[in-house]
Each structure stands twice: as structure tokens, then as C-alpha cells.
Amino acid sequence: MKKKNLLQRTIIILVVTVIGLYLVIGPRRRPHLKDFTWSGIKSTLRDNIHLGLDLQGGSHLVMRVKTEEYLRRLTEENYVAAQNAAKDAGFEIKGGQAETSGGNYRVVLEPTDASKAEEIKEAVQKKVELGDTSIWGYSASGGRLTWSMTQAAQRLLADNATQQALNIIESRINALGITEPTLQTHGAQSSHQILLQMPGVQDPERVKNILQGESRLELVHVIGPPSPSPATTYTSEAEAIASLGSGGVVPPNRKVLPYQERIEPTANGSQDQAQKPKQWVVVEVPAIIDGSELRNASAIPTQGGRSEDFEINFSLKKAGADKFGAWTGAHINEYMGVVLNGEVKSVAYIKSQIYDQGQITGRFTKTSADDLALTLRSGALPAPIEYLEERTVGPSLGQDSIRAGVRASLVGLALVVLFMLVYYRGSGVNAVVALLLNMMLMLAGLIVFGATLTLPGIAGIILTIGMAVDSNVLIFERIREELRSGKTVPSAVDQGFGHAFITIIDTHVTTIISSLFLFVFGTGPIRGFAVTLVIGLLVNLFSAVYVSRTIFMWHLDRKERVESLSI
């Protein structure tokens, strides 16, 4: 019976060991002869274990979508649209505003004739999405019409904006050709954060700029007398506002925008000093069409310009092209502007009806033109994004960390092994076998769970060496105690394992509890630490208790009566 038990244990241990060994150093393909050489084993090991960015090198970015900015813009657009809708329906509006502070988003209209409030509401809601009661709550008091965005709608819209930003970022990342990126939402849903990990990226500056590019493109009507008069520009914002003749207030259907042709540093790095002074233009609201109507955009060399200058060609989708064609047909010789992120990039008059082609001129370098075209193609971000966290590790620093971590592990392991062999002699061998098996199975566990090995993860391995050996020390000290109290060897071993086992369970569970908190709440590298520690502890229950016990059983099984134990 006992023999059968021992045989069964031996088989289980052998099977687990072989599977573990295969997982760690076995190639995931048909093996070659060179897989059994030292360098072959090392390279398979590298393929099998998924290294964190801090070890393999790469860039880790956490960004936040400024959803409050999105809600603010939405409210302001609705305010302008509501004003226009009321006026179109023949009502006079003397004032109002878009309130966007303190977590409240409201559109307020003040009609001249307060008694018409109900009719104005009807007229506005027919044309503007303020009528959507799932988003806007309507109320009227003191002659003011107020639409407030509900809290639920704020949350929903903000979440949608984050999701949309995530999709756009994904398409930009793909267009950049970054290999094996990880892109996901980060932290609580209400924090609107996005995590991007890019293995191998050493200088994320360009990627950051491209992701941050809002690329809100608009084609607008520039107010002023038509060609052959030159385009109407002003030297200051105040002058532009004064030209409107509305007493220093910009009416809701007009906007004053800065106008400056973007001059990029040229390719060889020298800044062009002859920059044109900043000007201002008055444009009509709403825009003729916006970036959502774009079909394609690409960088092309500027016609007749210097060879290093580039501009961006874009084309419109069918619906946008129809709208654009109709508008340009009706406004021959008038001026039109290309607005990017709230800044007018170029102004030109309409020579003839245009349908689906346009350019963003200005002197871009090839890279900046390519990047802008890329962001235009991927669509505009619903809201600006800001970077909260950036961690970049170059491959050489990662290599250094691996080397240092491996060295520290080996030194720690050697010290522990040396002590165990000197102090516990024969039984020390037993502990060392358990310890080595533990480390091997721990790596196998990491591979099975697809966990990532980070630098703190290596620290977790080193710590597991300490914890693993603790189990053996507990057991051995207990066996010694039992032997001292005069028990026979088999019964001392039995008692030693029995008593120590309870303690081992308790100590393991408490450590696993604190590691679980690290795993659930921790991020990135810290999580890697918790993973290795938990896997190491679970494996330890097998290696330090089950395996170590079995080795004792072999030893005791060889002779009928065992008088002494090397411990």
C-alpha cells in the first residue's frame, strides 16, 4: 500500500517536472538539434517568457481624454444652432449663453418677448438636437429657456467620446505600423484614461504628437467682399470684432479666427525667420463642411515650391462633396478658408465650382505633412487628450536590468543553497531539489498564465526563494525537535510535516492575500511582482511540501528500519 502510494507520488512529480521543463525551455515548434545547446536554450527561453516593457524596452503611455472639453464644445455648438434656429423661425433673441462650468452644461436663450417661450422651444427643438429628452432636460423660468444636459447623458457621452478616441488612436497606431501595441482603457471607467504600450519604441515623441493631433478640419466661408478685392484680414482680434459692427460682441453665426500660414522648421533644421505676422479673419458659422466628410488625405510636394516643402491634398466623401459643390457653385469669387484646430491655415477665393478636392497649403516638412495627413485620415479626436504618464525604457537599459536581476537571483540562490547544504546536510539536498523545482515551475506558471515578467517580477522571484526555503526550514526544524523528544525517524518526519503544514498554509494564505491586493489594484510592473509572488507561493506548496515529503519517503523506504536521519 505504502509502496503504491510512493510510486504514485513519484509518477506525479515526474510528469509535472517534464511538463514544466517543456513549457520553460521547449520550443513551440519541431525541435532542432541546436535547441539542446546552451545558446539554443537561452533563445527559446526568451521566446517563451513574455517580458515586460521595462525589461525588453519600449514605451508605456497613459493618457486622458478631456471629456469635459467635448461636452463644452457640444453645448456651445448647440447654443449657436439654437440661436440660429430661433432666428430662422422669426423670433428675436436678446441674449443667452452656453454655461459650461462646475460640471453643468446648459444652453440658455433669452427671447425679447418672453410670452413666446413655448413657440420658440418648439421651433428650436424641431431643428436642433436639444429636443432629445434623453440628453437635454428643458425648463423655462423668468423668460429664459434652459436646456440642461442630464448627469446620465454626461456620463454616457463622455464614455462614448473615450471609446471613440480609443478607436481613432487605434487606427493611428496601426497606420504608424507599430508592432504588437497594447491599447486599452485604464483605471476606473469614469477616469476616461487610455493605456498604450508599445514594445520596442524608444522615442515616443513623434507618436505622442500624432496621437495628440486633434485634426479638426473645417472648410469655412470667410466674410468679406468677393474677389477681385483681396481677402479681408485684420491685424488684431479687436479690429476684426469691431468690423462686425455689433457692439464688440461676436454674434453666434460669426467667429473670429487667427490666420497664419504654418511655417514648419525646414528639413535641415533651420528655422525660417521670415514668418508672416499673425492676422485675423471673420468666418461664418457653421462651417460649410467639417473633417467628418473627409475621404482621404495625403502629403504631396508643394507645386513650384522648394523641394523640401510639402502640402496636404484631401478629398471628400460623396455627401460632403455634394454639399461642398452646391455651396461653392453659389459663391463663386467669394473667399473660403481651411481651418485646422481652430486656426485658419489658408484663404483662397473660389474660381469655379469645387466638388471633392482641396489642399491645406503652408510649408510643411515631409514628416509633418505625412503625420497630419495620417491624423486627418483617421478622423478627428472628439476631445483633446493629455498625457498623464510616460515611461520609456531603451533596450540597453532593459538588458542591464535583466542582467542585474539574473545576477541578484543567482547570488541569492547560491547563498541559500550553500546554507541549506551546510546546515541540514543530507536533508539540505532535499530542500535544494525542492527550491530548484520551485523556480523552474514558477517560470512555467508564468508562461502558462501568459503573465508578463517585469523587473519587480524578478524581485518577486528572489523573494520567493526566501519564502520557499522558509517552508523547508519550518519542516526541518520541527523534525529535529521531534527527534530530540525521542521519536523514531519515520514518526518524527510524519509529525514534522503534519505540524508544519498548518503553519505553512497560514503563512502562504496571508502573503497571497496581500499580493492579491497588489495584483488587483496595482498597475504595470507592480502587478508583475504580485503575479510572480502568487505563482511562486502556489508552486511552493507543491515543491516544498509534496515533493520534499516524497524525497523523505524514498529515503525511509530504502531500509526496513531507519535509525538516523541526516538533518
Added chain:
Amino acid sequence: MLQILHDVKIDWLGNRVWFIGISVLLMLAGLASAIVRQATGGQAFNLGVDFKGGTVVTAKFKQRPNDETIRSALGSKGVHDAVVQPVTDKTDTVLIKVPLEGEGQDGRVKVREALNTFGKEAAPNLDLENDANATYKIIGTDAVGAIAGAQLRNKAIAVTLAALVGILIYIAFRFEWTYGAAAVIAVFHDVLVTLGFFSIFQFEVSLTVIAALLTLVGFSVNDTIVVFDRIRENRKLHRRDSLYKVTNDAINQTLSRTIITSGLVFLSVLAMVLFGGEVLRGFSVALLIGVIFGTYSSVAIASPIMVWWEQRIEAANRQAALAFNQPLKGGARTPAKAPAKAPSKASNRRAGVKL
């Protein structure tokens, strides 16, 4: 057989005043350091970028300029409060820490501008050694914004407290709640003492230091549980011994194990301090201090507190039992409200245990 300790008979609980006194002194020293530093315009803790926000750039040079030259190069580009810190085991590498300024996190861009005054950076796809024209290369960056910093800080505190509560519940479930409370107090003490050292010596507190503190929580509770387990076992075996004696015996019986294990963990952490490289240094230093005090506290803090607490409960129970057994006098019909209101279920269970 080799034996570190044999048959020790130390009266641990008899010296508890000394032990607790030393711990209180250490905690007060840490607290005083934090308060004095904060009050005199310094910083209680040297928080790293993880918690304070800012940028750390790791730059490697072929010929490293001295710290002062780097600092003045940074100053010329408008970065004034930068800390230039050499890397202990690599003379060609330097850490440049730029505090958070305003909204933008262009610390890296600014540092690069400053470093460009020494010469070109190596091409992105080349190592420094392989680019003949280059003088330096930025090999790592950590930039944390204000929001993320505050977030990480709050999370770190929450995780530590949550882990302590989790451990308290588990030990209360496996032993008694007094045991759990004593273990958690001891662990809390370890965390405070370790943090005290970090304040006194102004070691940098980073995210990995928090991980080290949590590891320490696990490790210290480990040690405490080994002793408590032995107390539990001994109380069943020697029912006539007092809790005082049982506890002293349990500590003495497990002492060799405690010293061997702690010694081995100490050695492996020491290996980490010496060979683990710069990135792990904060983590391993915190753990090194923690291992020492974690071991100390399970012997010198957790057990005395547990014994003191159990004795008080016991005394209260005995009084309650006495009052309950007294014949009723006068008109007092309700039996003994004070000192401990009607004995709880848990204390009833313990009423039979001798002290």
C-alpha cells in the same frame, strides 16, 4: 548536527517594556523627522516622480560631463530645479530629474535640448556605442503628470490599508480577533518604522517602495503567524500553563527557525541591494530595513500585545463571572452590568482557559 540555537529560555514577555519602548522611540524619531522637515520648509518624504509628478531622464554618455556642467546646461534651457544624480554602479550614466511644471510634460524635450549642447544624440535605432558621431543617448524616461501622481499616491495608501484589513480578517478567522489585531498592529509598526527611516535618510519613495512595504506586510505577518501557530498548538498540549509561559515557550521554540529564515531572506534581499541594479534599489533597501523590523516585531511587539490583550479580556471575564455568581443583594435584579456588560459569546468560550 549544526545548531544555531538550542534550548533557549529567554523571557521575552518580561522585557516587553524595553521592546515596546525601543519601537515607540523609533516611530517617534521617524515622526519627528517628518514633522520637522515639513515644518522647516523641507519635505517629510523624498517622493519620487511616481507620486509627485515630474520627469526622470536616464542618459548615457560616452564621456560624461560632470554634474555641475549638466546642471548649468539645463539652466540655460530654462530648467532650473533639476536634480542631477549619478548612478552608483555605472559611471557613464546619469539620472536627470525635472520637477513638474505647469500643464505640459515636455521635460524630456527640454532635457534633450540641454544635452544637445554637449553633442549629438545617438540615432533612435542605434546603440550609443554603435553611433560614431553621437556623444550621448537617452536610454529611459519616466514622466508622471500631477493627476497620475495623486492617483498613484491614493491608490498606494488604499491598497496598503486594504491588505491590512484582509490579513486582520483572515487571522481573526483562523485564530482570535485579538491575535489578528496584534499581528496587524505589529505590521503597521513595521511599515511606520520603515517609512521613518525613509524620512530620516530621505531615501526616495517610489512606486516600488510601496510594493516593498506590502511585501514586508506579508513577510512580517508570516513570522507572527509561525509564533501564533505554535502558541495555539502549545495551549492545547499544556492546558495548565499560563498564556505568558506558553507564549514565551512558543517564541523560544520557533526562534531558530525565525533566525534562519529571516537570515536567508535578508541574504537574498542583500543580494538584490548589491547586484539588483539601480531600478530595484529603492525596493530592496525598503525590504532590507523591513526584514529586520518585521522579524523583530513578531517576537517583540505582536506577542506582548496579544498576551496583554488576552489577559485584559480574561480579567474582565473573571470579574463578570464573579459578579454573576454573587448572591443578589437589595433590589438589584439585573446581574452585573459592569465592568464588561454581559459576557460575549467569544469571551465565554475563553472563560475556561487558565492564565
